[in-house]
Amino acid sequence: MQYYKIPPPAQLSGFVKCFWVGEMAPVPGKELRHLSIATGAARIVFHYEGRFGSETAGGGWEPSFLAGFQGQSAAHRQFVSAERSGIFGVELLPGAVPALFGMPATELTGAFAELGSVLGKTADQWQRRMLSAAGNGERAQLAGEFLSALAPGRHAEVVPAAARELAFGGMVEGIDALAQRFNTSRRQFERTFRNGTGLSPGTYSRILRFERAVGEIPGNRRLTDVALDSGYYDQAHFIRDFRELAGMPPGQYRKAIAGLPFPEE
Structure with a gap:
């Protein structure tokens, strides 16, 4: 490939x-x-x-x-x-x-x-x-x-900015804090975010964490280290998320992609 x-x-x-x-x-x-x-x-x-x-x-x-x-x-x-x-x-x-x-x-x-x-x-x-x-x-x-x-002349910044916040740990603060930061109610913030991304802030944040882990899977790093560096607090949660979002546990996924050029983020 x-x-x-x-x-x-x-x-x-x-x-x-x-x-x-x-x-x-x-x-x-x-x-x-x-x-x-x-x-x-x-x-x-x-x-x-x-x-x-x-x-x-x-x-x-x-x-x-x-x-x-x-x-x-x-x-x-x-x-x-x-x-x-x-x-x-x-x-x-x-x-x-x-x-x-x-x-x-x-x-x-x-x-x-x-x-x-x-x-x-x-x-x-x-x-x-x-x-x-x-x-x-x-x-x-x-x-x-x-x-x-x-492409429009101006691009509404709320969704891209909120996505960047979530990429850097915004869910730790919680949705209410994020909504307040963008001067809107929680309900309006969630509606705007879902309209822009197709996902709720919680689901989007979860997939981002999973995608960070996927980017670290190639190679020989210990999977426990991959899990911790990607934001998972325990190995069981890491494996459970991986099974649900990739269809297989992380070790099996590593074998499945072995030898393939992997997209760099």
Whole structure:
């Protein structure tokens, strides 16, 4: 597997964290398996080569979309493919969904949705051009142009600022303290945050802690140290969260990703 990032244009600062590319080729006689774990960020994904799918209850195979949204989620799924695959992704930041697309982020929570079902006919030409582009440099340029045209002149700062607070331990103070800091009631703060991220502040904070742990899993560090450095107070809580959000305990996840290039945060 090859994985790398492409920085977005400056005008998308505050809306797009990065563009990324993943290219994978199966070992002869063995399927590719992709683990989709819990994430606090919505993504736009283009399958420009090959296609992943999911196994159905009856043992069949349901293909994924060619282009679409993978919403923020506290759930996990597995996808499979028997062919070489190439994926171009757009990693969105908190508050980007309502700012760019004019809809609450809650509409994407837990969703794997076709691009056209979310953006309508405006997505058709973008999807065709992205999938037929000569390379990922061109895809990055096309994505930058399309999203920059949607970006508002001003970006409401409450959700991104609150997300940054949560990333640096804001939940320790509690939701009431955070709401007070942003000069709003707890109810209004929670509504605004959920509208911008698709998740409650508590769930978002929990997924952030899990994502910090995921970033420390590759390598040989003791899992107890990974748990403590990521904000877990005991190993049992760490393992329980990992099972729920990744579908397997941390030790098994470390083995599953062994040898893969891992996204750097």
